[in-house]
Structure formats: C-alpha cells, structure tokens
Amino acid sequence: MIRPPKSAEKFLSWLIRPELLEEVLGDLYEYYEELSDHSPFRRAIYFWFHLFTLIRPSLLRSFMFGERSGYLGMIQLMLKTGVRQMQRKKLITVVSLVTLVAGVLSFQLVFSWIQNEKSMDEFHAKKDRISVGVARLSAESNLIAFSISGLFPIDYSTFSEVEKSMFIHTYMPGEIKFHSEEVAHGGKGLIVDSTFFDFFDFSLQSGSVDVLADPTNVVITESYADKIFGDKDPLGSVINITCDQKGIYKVAGIIEKIPSNTSISFDFLIPRHSKNRWRRAPQDFIMLKEGADLSAVNEKLNKIAQSSERFPNSEALLYPFKDVYENKPFNITLFSKYGSASDLRTVTLIAWALILITIICYTNLQTSVQLAEMDRVKLKHVIGAAKSHLVAEWLIRGLIYFAIASSISLLVYYTMFTTVIEFIGIGLDKHVLVDSLVIVGAVFISVLLSSLIASSNVFKTLMDLDVRKPKKSRPIGQPRRVLAVLQYAISITLLIGSVIITLQLDFMLDKDLGIDQTEIVTTQFFDVIPDARQDSIKRAEVESNHRYVMDRLGNHPTIEAVSQAKEPLGFAYDLPYKRSSSSEDFIPIKTLNADPDFFEIFDLQLAEGRPFDERDENGDLKLVINESAKKFFDIQDITQEKLISKIDNESYQIVGVIEDFHFEHLSQEIKPLIMTYFTRLDNDIMVK
Amino acid sequence: MSKDHIGELEELILLLIVMLKEDAYGLAIRKALKEQAERNVTIGAVHGTVNRLESKGFIESKMGGATEERGGRRKRIFSITASGKNVLEKSRDVKVNLWQQIPELSIKKL
Incomplete structure (x- = not known):
C-alpha cells in the first residue's frame, strides 16, 4: 500500500486540533487509498487539495484561534475579515494568487538556472588546482586543447609544482559502442587514467575510488545503468566495448546521478591502461600541489614549447579548469557545454524583471481592491476603529496571501519540476532547501512590499480624515480616475514587458540559426571506420558500403539532397x-x-x-x-x-x-x- | 445565526448521519452526499460542518474501529442528538407548511 507523504501528516499535526487529528488523518488516508487508480500526479493534487480544505478556523489548534481576547483574538478577527474579503472578491483573489504563484515560480526557475551556471563544477573539491593542457601553435592562432606532453618533450613528473597528471580520451556517441547481452548501445565514453576520481568528485554509488586501477573494470553512470540494465543489478555484468579497440570489461562501479552543474559529462569510464593505444587524441589534465604557482609552471612549459624546432613560435600552458566553462577558450568534446557571461547577465536581468513585474502586478490588483474598500475603512475609523488596527488589517491580509501563495507555489514547484524541466529541455537539479527558501522569500517580499504600500495608503487616508485644518477641495473621484488610468498603463506596460521577456528567453534557449532546416533528417549510418593500415579489408568493405548507401540515397525520388x-x-x-x-x-x-x-x-x-x-x-x-x-x-x-x-x-x-x-x-x-x-x-x- | 436554525449542508449532513447510522463518519458522509444529494464537497467542508453541528449540540460522536486503509486510525462515528432531531423536524415542518400554502397550480405555471 502506498502511503500519503509523511509531510502531510506533520503539517496537519502542527495545524489541526489534536482531538480531531486521528479522524481527519484517517479520512485523508482512506481517501488517498480510494484514489489508487489515478496517476501519482493527480493523486497528489487531489490529496493536497483536500488537505488544504481542512485549514478552517473551526478545525485549527487553539493556539491560533483561542479565546477572543487580547492580541490573539484581534488577529483572529482580522484573519476572518481578511478571508471573508478575499471570498467576497473571488476574481481578484484568484488573479492575485495566480500572479504571485506564476511570477514567483518563473523567477525561481530562472534563478535556479542562474545558480546552476554560477556553481558549475564547484562540487569538485580540487577544482582550483586542476588545469587543462593547451597550446597556441603560432602567435596568431587560437588556444588548442590537446595532449601538449605528446607534442612537446614535457614530463610532468619533473615539475615540482605538479602533484598528478592524467590523460583522458573522449569517445562521442557513435564512436564507441557498449555491448551488453549482444545488444550494442551508444553513449559517451571516457578512457581515463586510474586517478580520475582523485581529480573529479563524481560520487560513486557502488565501487571504490580505485575501481579504475583494475584494467578489466568499467564504471557506468546511474542513468546509463538504468537505460542499459533496467531493473537488473549491473554490478558484475560482463560487457564488450568496441571502438578502434575491442575489449571485455566487468561493471565494477556505478556513479550517482551526474549533477546538472557539471561541464564534463559521460556515460561510462574505461581504464586507459586496459589497452596500449587509443586512437582518439588524449587531453592532459594536471593537478598542482596545494599553493603551487600556475604562472611559474606555465613559464617552464613555454620555454619547452618555444625550444621546439617544428613550432618555434608556439606557446604551451595550463589553463585553469574552473575557467573553461565560462570563458570557452577552446572547444573539445570532453566538455559537454560551455557558459556565457553575457547570457548569464541577461538572464539575471530577466529574473529581476520577472519578480518586479510580479510585485507591480500584485500591488496593482491589491490597490484596486483597496480603492473599492476605502469607504468602508473610513467608516470603520469614524465609528471608532483605531488607525493601527485598520492598517494592521491590510498586513494580516498580506499574511493570508503569503501563506496561501507560498503553499501553492511549493506544491506546484515540487509536483511539476521534473515535467517542466524536461519540457524546457534544460538540465537542472532540485535543491529542496534553497529552492524552498527562494520561493517563500520571493512570495514574502512581493506580499510585504504590496502590503506596506496598501497599509501606507490606509494610513494616509485616515490621517487626512483626522486633520482638522481646512483642506483644499478637490473633485471627488479624481484620484480614483488617475489611479485607474495608471493601472491600465501599468498593465499594458507589463503585458508588453512579458512578451519581450518571453521572446528574449526563447531567443536565448533556442539555438536555431535562422536558416532553413525544415525536412532535414540526420542519422548516424557508419560506425568508426578503421584505418586502412589497421584493417585494410574492413576499410575496403566499409568504403564499398558507403558508396552503395550514398548512391541509393542520392537516387531516391523523395530525397532532395x-x-x-x-x-x-x-x-x-x-x-x-x-x-x-x-x-x-x-x-x-x-x-x-x-x-x-x-x-x-x-x-x-x-x-x-x-x-x-x-x-x-x-x-x-x-x-x-x-x-x-x-x-x-x-x-x-x-x-x-x-x-x-x-x-x-x-x-x-x-x-x-x-x-x-x-x-x-x-x-x-x-x-x-x-x-x-x-x-x-x-x-x-x-x-x- | 440562531442556534435553532441550520443551513442546507448542515441539514443534509444531519439527515445522512441518521441514514448512515453506525457508518456515519467523515468520508462516508462525503460519499453519501455525492451519491444521495449530488453534492460534491471537500473533506474539509464535511469536517468543518460536523464540527459545527457537534458544537451546536445537534450531534454527538464516539470513536469507532481502526482499519488498515486508514493507516490504523479510528473513525469518529456521529449520531444525532435529541436537539438534532428537533431541529430536523422543525426544518421539515417549516418546509412542508410552506409547500402546503402554495397551490399546486401556481407552481406549474412558473
């Protein structure tokens, strides 16, 4: 039997009168059981909906709704008044809540992306000491990332500043096959030295950090294991790898879900020393000793590079790993993505624009409610209500909006997160504590600002009522007309602003080039073709197949090019x-x-x-x-x-x-x- | 509102408590409301109403048996009190009296 979330029980235990808790929870559990034929999503939505309907004064604990005396009693009355006013103006209430929830959730999603970008590769504890070997073969050429120790006579072990070095060969999907039970699977494979886990802190779910020391072992990621082995335990499974090399390996390690804030991605790791030679060019990774001076190492590397007869004008250096993502100084397949400082700035701006629009929209709606209720407020004051109480009424109403909007936002966020992220097509991880704090904080700030404005409006109006000195007469209704015009103007501005922001986001996320790409299909047809020197017969066979395929495709009546x-x-x-x-x-x-x-x-x-x-x-x-x-x-x-x-x-x-x-x-x-x-x-x- | 008057939902729930007898607990009342009166109400609304009825003295309750689907929790079984019966009868009489004062023909003409 699947039980409702424990958090629901905790939430109700805190909120509902203790003598009612057993029957209420029992009913909810029974109701949850009745929903067993619904999808998990619908089940959760119905369950939480009914749970929230239990938040009503007669069922809540006495500490919230005790005796109607003193401050607590006054707050209780204000809460009741607030709820009734919200119920009376259902449309405004619903639109205000939708504005808050949609605005805050949009802000949180964008904020989450920004946080992800800013924390890229941060989880590698030694990131500040890791560098990538790069070179510039002439003064005017760009940096190229490759094994500089292969091109120049560089022996990293002679450098006192270097703690460790490592080589990585990257095989992209299509260049390497992972065979399990006679089925070939694609995937990105890295051929790495056994020190891989000394450099990078990818968490191992199974296996130890020295798993790659054994040349017969292979390490796969959790998501790749799910894809290939399904429910079966992959540990110990014997698999084949084919690329320009062939080998039999045993799955001996599983890496936990790779976080979204990594610039390096892969599906499996193969020990480099399991074969003598790998055809894909390697990449040097160096780890400097604690406190070692990178520029001193680069100076030495440069001297070695410039003494090269073939490339006398070249420059060899170690590029800090932590700067690669943001600066994209070179483009190699090992890195699955690169960032952009200008994109980050633009998106940060968008995030602030989103929260600003939310605050303005919500304040705008609340101001319109306040205008409609101002006569009632004045009347209450005339018959004896204190100014502070009338001002507090608006703050309490803000509190109600805060509670409802935060709850809905958190519920929607955690229920829809995975679906939305998959729909948008970006990689983001959930961080429950931070995300929840940002959501609740954003709702709080939006509501607080609006409530402060509303309270100050009430205060000013009541001050005007109190002033005994003669006032300049002004046409009745003029401020309302001015405010109405302002509200319309703001609404239209916000509408245009939202469209611009949407277009900007589309533009940033969409990597379309604006050239005609309709009816284009791309497919991988041939595996890695062997070098004629390695396997001339296989090479000739593939060439013949290639001619045949291209000929058939070229002559097909429905194919244009x-x-x-x-x-x-x-x-x-x-x-x-x-x-x-x-x-x-x-x-x-x-x-x-x-x-x-x-x-x-x-x-x-x-x-x-x-x-x-x-x-x-x-x-x-x-x-x-x-x-x-x-x-x-x-x-x-x-x-x-x-x-x-x-x-x-x-x-x-x-x-x-x-x-x-x-x-x-x-x-x-x-x-x-x-x-x-x-x-x-x-x-x-x-x-x- | 006077203690002798009840709302429509309260009246329906009182009637269903009488009807359901030993099975009159929150979720069962909600189900019966849907089946008998085509009223789809939330669990919160049912609990709010029975709580109100109990505080008005129209119903009383005792704890029933626990079941597995309730996570081992007991049901609160409601039963009507004498004042509950009175208020139901009074409500029925008012309505019957009103109906009797309206000629059948005038209803049909509407």
Missing part, C-alpha cells in the same frame, strides 16, 4: 588564412567543412561563382567563402585571388561566394567564414 558535412551550429573552428597576394600575417578565420549538397540542404544562397559540385573532390584545394570573408579580405575578383592556409601552406582556389548566414548563435554577429570540401565517411548523414 544528401550531405555528410556537419550542421553549422557549433562546428565552425578557427584556422589561419591569408591572401596569396598579401604579405600580411595569417589571421584565424572561422572554417566549416562542406560538400556539394550542403548548400542545397540548408538552402544557402549563392552571391557569386558556384558552390562545390561534381567538378570537385573531397579534400580539393578549393574554398567557398561568405560575403563577410570576401569583404574582410578585400577581394575584388575571386578568380584572381587565392587564400593560403597556414596549416598545410597550400593555396586554395575560391570557387564561390555565398550570402551571409548565421553559422553561430543568432546573438553573434556574422563573421567571415571559409568552407572547405572535406567530409569523413563515418560522419553523420544529413538528408533533405
């Missing part, structure tokens, strides 16, 4: 180029890989020349550039100019210019873009 280029968002990378006729230095330019159908798939418009077509081959020294790039390089005639890439020092022919389009987030200005004809056989296939 087939491409193996990457979709534009987030895949442009910097490569140094310069004009062949120029003596200027190389400049990093955003570069995308494309193929002939890429232009048709995204309906990119040609401004000049031609796109890639059957005359070109994968890997040709040809380019298509955008209008911004043409302007940037000051190219008058594309047939008369070539661009040189610093990477291979080759001259590339410009075959066409396309109209500018957004290949980064819409908030970014369109930058110069170069497209090269280069795709891999195992890239995802895009079909239009």
Whole structure:
C-alpha cells in the first residue's frame, strides 16, 4: 500500500486540533487509498487539495484561534475579515494568487538556472588546482586543447609544482559502442587514467575510488545503468566495448546521478591502461600541489614549447579548469557545454524583471481592491476603529496571501519540476532547501512590499480624515480616475514587458540559426571506420558500403539532397588564412567543412561563382567563402585571388561566394567564414 | 445565526448521519452526499460542518474501529442528538407548511 507523504501528516499535526487529528488523518488516508487508480500526479493534487480544505478556523489548534481576547483574538478577527474579503472578491483573489504563484515560480526557475551556471563544477573539491593542457601553435592562432606532453618533450613528473597528471580520451556517441547481452548501445565514453576520481568528485554509488586501477573494470553512470540494465543489478555484468579497440570489461562501479552543474559529462569510464593505444587524441589534465604557482609552471612549459624546432613560435600552458566553462577558450568534446557571461547577465536581468513585474502586478490588483474598500475603512475609523488596527488589517491580509501563495507555489514547484524541466529541455537539479527558501522569500517580499504600500495608503487616508485644518477641495473621484488610468498603463506596460521577456528567453534557449532546416533528417549510418593500415579489408568493405548507401540515397525520388558535412551550429573552428597576394600575417578565420549538397540542404544562397559540385573532390584545394570573408579580405575578383592556409601552406582556389548566414548563435554577429570540401565517411548523414 | 436554525449542508449532513447510522463518519458522509444529494464537497467542508453541528449540540460522536486503509486510525462515528432531531423536524415542518400554502397550480405555471 502506498502511503500519503509523511509531510502531510506533520503539517496537519502542527495545524489541526489534536482531538480531531486521528479522524481527519484517517479520512485523508482512506481517501488517498480510494484514489489508487489515478496517476501519482493527480493523486497528489487531489490529496493536497483536500488537505488544504481542512485549514478552517473551526478545525485549527487553539493556539491560533483561542479565546477572543487580547492580541490573539484581534488577529483572529482580522484573519476572518481578511478571508471573508478575499471570498467576497473571488476574481481578484484568484488573479492575485495566480500572479504571485506564476511570477514567483518563473523567477525561481530562472534563478535556479542562474545558480546552476554560477556553481558549475564547484562540487569538485580540487577544482582550483586542476588545469587543462593547451597550446597556441603560432602567435596568431587560437588556444588548442590537446595532449601538449605528446607534442612537446614535457614530463610532468619533473615539475615540482605538479602533484598528478592524467590523460583522458573522449569517445562521442557513435564512436564507441557498449555491448551488453549482444545488444550494442551508444553513449559517451571516457578512457581515463586510474586517478580520475582523485581529480573529479563524481560520487560513486557502488565501487571504490580505485575501481579504475583494475584494467578489466568499467564504471557506468546511474542513468546509463538504468537505460542499459533496467531493473537488473549491473554490478558484475560482463560487457564488450568496441571502438578502434575491442575489449571485455566487468561493471565494477556505478556513479550517482551526474549533477546538472557539471561541464564534463559521460556515460561510462574505461581504464586507459586496459589497452596500449587509443586512437582518439588524449587531453592532459594536471593537478598542482596545494599553493603551487600556475604562472611559474606555465613559464617552464613555454620555454619547452618555444625550444621546439617544428613550432618555434608556439606557446604551451595550463589553463585553469574552473575557467573553461565560462570563458570557452577552446572547444573539445570532453566538455559537454560551455557558459556565457553575457547570457548569464541577461538572464539575471530577466529574473529581476520577472519578480518586479510580479510585485507591480500584485500591488496593482491589491490597490484596486483597496480603492473599492476605502469607504468602508473610513467608516470603520469614524465609528471608532483605531488607525493601527485598520492598517494592521491590510498586513494580516498580506499574511493570508503569503501563506496561501507560498503553499501553492511549493506544491506546484515540487509536483511539476521534473515535467517542466524536461519540457524546457534544460538540465537542472532540485535543491529542496534553497529552492524552498527562494520561493517563500520571493512570495514574502512581493506580499510585504504590496502590503506596506496598501497599509501606507490606509494610513494616509485616515490621517487626512483626522486633520482638522481646512483642506483644499478637490473633485471627488479624481484620484480614483488617475489611479485607474495608471493601472491600465501599468498593465499594458507589463503585458508588453512579458512578451519581450518571453521572446528574449526563447531567443536565448533556442539555438536555431535562422536558416532553413525544415525536412532535414540526420542519422548516424557508419560506425568508426578503421584505418586502412589497421584493417585494410574492413576499410575496403566499409568504403564499398558507403558508396552503395550514398548512391541509393542520392537516387531516391523523395530525397532532395544528401550531405555528410556537419550542421553549422557549433562546428565552425578557427584556422589561419591569408591572401596569396598579401604579405600580411595569417589571421584565424572561422572554417566549416562542406560538400556539394550542403548548400542545397540548408538552402544557402549563392552571391557569386558556384558552390562545390561534381567538378570537385573531397579534400580539393578549393574554398567557398561568405560575403563577410570576401569583404574582410578585400577581394575584388575571386578568380584572381587565392587564400593560403597556414596549416598545410597550400593555396586554395575560391570557387564561390555565398550570402551571409548565421553559422553561430543568432546573438553573434556574422563573421567571415571559409568552407572547405572535406567530409569523413563515418560522419553523420544529413538528408533533405 | 440562531442556534435553532441550520443551513442546507448542515441539514443534509444531519439527515445522512441518521441514514448512515453506525457508518456515519467523515468520508462516508462525503460519499453519501455525492451519491444521495449530488453534492460534491471537500473533506474539509464535511469536517468543518460536523464540527459545527457537534458544537451546536445537534450531534454527538464516539470513536469507532481502526482499519488498515486508514493507516490504523479510528473513525469518529456521529449520531444525532435529541436537539438534532428537533431541529430536523422543525426544518421539515417549516418546509412542508410552506409547500402546503402554495397551490399546486401556481407552481406549474412558473
């Protein structure tokens, strides 16, 4: 039998008269049992609804509604008056509560996201000592994250400041398969050194922190275990891993749900020393000793890098891990997401705007009620009610709104949190104490400000009544008219403000580029294709299959275009180029890989020349550039100019210019873009 | 409001307590209200009303047996008192008297 939440019992025990508690709780339990054929959500809603209907004066404990004397009796009367006034104006009451609840919950959701961003990777205790090895191969190139100890003769063990080093190879879904009971599953796998858990504080549900020391072990995340093994206990299960390596492993550790405030994500961890070689390039992670000077280490690394014959102008350094998320100094697949300081600022602004709108809206509604009741208040004062009592009446009414709105907000928040987060599509964790405090605090501030304004209005009005000196006569009803106009003006302003905020949020959350992406389907068709040197027969077989698939797709009557280029968002990378006729230095330019159908798939418009077509081959020294790039390089005639890439020092022919389009987030200005004809056989296939 | 007068919900609940006899407890009264009078009221409304009726002296209560579906908690079984019967009869008489004063034809004409 599923019991109602314990919190309900505690709540009622605190609130209901003790002699009634047994029968009331019994009825509620019985009612909860009757609802067993409803969904858990509906069951909870009905249960809590009936529970709240028990909050009525005749059932509440005596400490709240005791003898009607002294302050308690007065507060009781004020509460009753407040409840009756709220019942009398049901519409205003409901709209006020909806305003408070919706406003505060929206604020809390946005606030929760901000907190998540600000606490990114904070849970790793040694985050301040962890760094990522990066390098700049020339003065003008961007930072590249890779194994700098592989490129330069760097031995971290000789550095007195370094406590530990670690290598991580990242295999994205599609590059590695996790086989359990002969079923292949995708997933993001990290090949890590056994010191992984010394660096990062991902909590282990099962297994010890030295689990990766055994080369036959594999560690999986809780969510991945649920996905692969369902209700079965995964510990001890024997699984196969296939990528450019093959291996049999035993599940020996399970990581608790990975928190939402992590920039590193993965589904499983494999000990690096279980194989001699992994083809995906590794990434260096260094942990400095307590109090060690990072700049001193970077100085030494730089000297080593600059003594390199191949890259004399290079710079090698350790980049602080804690700064990677916010600054995005490089883009590597190990990090599943990056933040943006400007987005954070905008969203913070939105959060404050939301709470401000809530306060104004709620105050506006309460002011309209107050105007309607002001004559009654004056009358009460004339027949003897003290000013302080009449002012307190409004504060008590605020208290009632606070209690109801807080309860509803908490109930809605905890019931709907998971659904809303899944619907919005962002990763956020619940933090019961903090979230509850923020919700209750936000309702309290909104109600308090409004109640203070209302009380001060009452006080001023009553002061006017008391003043004996002659007053300037003013037309009756004028203040009401002014206030009514003000209320309408504020309402319209708020309406427009809400629309703008909604659009802004949509804009920030939606990573659409504004280019035509209708009817485009992307699918992964081929697993990692082996190198011809490793397995020439397999390679030839895959190439033959690839030709067959592309041929069939290309000739299908319902398919307009087939491409193996990457979709534009987030895949442009910097490569140094310069004009062949120029003596200027190389400049990093955003570069995308494309193929002939890429232009048709995204309906990119040609401004000049031609796109890639059957005359070109994968890997040709040809380019298509955008209008911004043409302007940037000051190219008058594309047939008369070539661009040189610093990477291979080759001259590339410009075959066409396309109209500018957004290949980064819409908030970014369109930058110069170069497209090269280069795709891999195992890239995802895009079909239009 | 006078102690001798009862509201419509109070009257219905009094009648149902008489009808339900040894099974007249909060949730059963709520169910009966729905089935017999098509009145869908909350658990809070039922408890509020029976509490009021008890304080007015129209009903009395004793604790009944505990069941598993109630989490081992006992029911409070209500029964009508003599003054409860009086107030019900008075209410019925007032209504009957009023009905008798209205010619049947004038109702049909409405």
